[in-house]
Amino acid sequence: MKAIGIDIGGGSVKFAAVDAAGRVLKRFAMPTDTAQSADAFAAGLAAAVNALKADFGGKNIALGIGLPGDTDPQKGMLRWAPNIPWHNFKIKTALEAATGCRCFVSNDANMAAWGVYAEELKYKYQNLIVMTIGTGIGCGIIIGGRLYNGATGSAGEPGHAKIDFGPRAPLCGCGGRGCLEAYCGAAGIRRAALAAARKNPQSALAGLIKKEGFSAEIISAAAQAGDKTALALWRDIGLRLGRGLANMILLLNPQAVVLAGGVSRGSKYFEGAVREVFASQSVRTPFESVKLLISRRQDIGAAGAALYAAAAADEK
Numbered sequence: 001m002k003a004i005g006i007d008i009g010g011g012s013v014k015f016a017a018v019d020a021a022g023r024v025l026k027r028f029a030m031p032t033d034t035a036q037s038a039d040a041f042a043a044g045l046a047a048a049v050n051a052l053k054a055d056f057g058g059k060n061i062a063l064g065i066g067l068p069g070d071t072d073p074q075k076g077m078l079r080w081a082p083n084i085p086w087h088n089f090k091i092k093t094a095l096e097a098a099t100g101c102r103c104f105v106s107n108d109a110n111m112a113a114w115g116v117y118a119e120e121l122k123y124k125y126q127n128l129i130v131m132t133i134g135t136g137i138g139c140g141i142i143i144g145g146r147l148y149n150g151a152t153g154s155a156g157e158p159g160h161a162k163i164d165f166g167p168r169a170p171l172c173g174c175g176g177r178g179c180l181e182a183y184c185g186a187a188g189i190r191r192a193a194l195a196a197a198r199k200n201p202q203s204a205l206a207g208l209i210k211k212e213g214f215s216a217e218i219i220s221a222a223a224q225a226g227d228k229t230a231l232a233l234w235r236d237i238g239l240r241l242g243r244g245l246a247n248m249i250l251l252l253n254p255q256a257v258v259l260a261g262g263v264s265r266g267s268k269y270f271e272g273a274v275r276e277v278f279a280s281q282s283v284r285t286p287f288e289s290v291k292l293l294i295s296r297r298q299d300i301g302a303a304g305a306a307l308y309a310a311a312a313a314d315e316k
């Protein structure tokens with residue numbers, strides 16, 4: 001089935017149209033205007049979808065939407081999102097009425113995971129975890145070739161699983177302490193890098209931060225130059241990420257774990273530490289069989305939403 005996917009972010013909305021063979025025919029983006037009402041925003045999306053539909057020959061097109069927050073896939077509703085002001089936004093009902101397309105909704109990390117599963121990996125692994133590590137940590141779980149949404153659409157939040165219960169564990173954006181995201185998300189990495197630079201003022205990392213300001217690329221650049229402080233920082237991130245992933249692997253026994261998102265671009269420097277944690281596990285079989293992969297695609301969310309909608313519509 002032909003499908004249109006929409007990936008809604010706090011800054012921009014991305015669209016992708018896929019044909020019945022799953023090929024992406026068209027992509028475009030527009031800014032997210034959070035100053036307007038939810039109804040006006042939905043009307044803007046519907047106009048873009050209707051224009052794409054006309055290009056596409058009209059009928060029988062499924063619509064998939066990835067939402068950046070707490071999503072109810074059954075009701076097709078965004079309950080709440082950190083970067084978007086519309087609460088309990090019934091986007092499925094609004095877009096089905098305005099476009100005539102059957103609409104399928106999930107959170108953006110789930111749609112990105114479906115994109116990795118369907119487009120990047122061509123359905124090779126039916127049991128798969130895709131963890132997107134950027135500002136936050138998002139995760140999509142595919143079990144037996146189906147997206148696992150959980151009872152309330154809240155499955156796949158390992159970013160807020162606790163990996164440190166100490167009283168001084170760092171604060172997470174969620175308000176809790178010691179979450180995986182507080183160590184391995186972009187803000188946690190920044191905090192650790194600045195602390196490491198203060199402690200090691202002679203390091204290449206400290207020099208680069210002083211000269212250029214902090215960015216994740218700087219830690220990689222310093223590590224590439226052999227800087228021990230930067231290498232130790234990446235190793236620490238890898239060990240913590242490995243522990244978080246190990247718990248998920250023990251729970252779900254996936255065939256593969258895929259890391260995506262900005263932080264995964266430093267994988268060269270932290271992958272070894274993740275594998276070290278896997279090798280140290282006493283329950284060996286799931287860790288000997290699991291593939292650790294790095295996604296090479298950026299912006300797979302819209303295509304993933306389209307492919308998910310096509311699959312879901314074919315099923316029903």
Ligand SMILES: [Zn+2]
Pocket residue numbers: 159160161172173174175176179181182
């Ligand atoms: Zn948290």
